[in-house]
Amino acid sequence: xxxxxxxxxxxxxxxxxxxxxxxxxxxxxxxxxxxxxxxxxxxxxxxxxxxxxxxxxxxxxxxxxxxxxxxxxxxxxx
Numbered sequence: 001x002x003x004x005x006x007x008x009x010x011x012x013x014x015x016x017x018x019x020x021x022x023x024x025x026x027x028x029x030x031x032x033x034x035x036x037x038x039x040x041x042x043x044x045x046x047x048x049x050x051x052x053x054x055x056x057x058x059x060x061x062x063x064x065x066x067x068x069x070x071x072x073x074x075x076x077x078x
Contacts, residue, residue: 002054010047017043 017040
């Protein structure tokens with residue numbers, strides 16, 4: 001569920017920023033358009049990190065085990 005949500009956020013953010021850059025090219029100065037484009041790259045990198053963190057339990061066995069709700073206490077006696 002978190003993987004789907006972060007992927008939707010990544011795609012939605014990319015499409016929304018692309019539309020915003022298209023409008024700003026027609027109406028705003030070049031400097032503002034450039035800043036918007038650079039901020040979209042920064043946002044894309046952050047959202048890609050969110051996707052990677054959401055996909056971590058799928059890829060990593062220990063992260064998958066951390067999601068398991070059956071916790072057992074192991075007490076080793078010396």
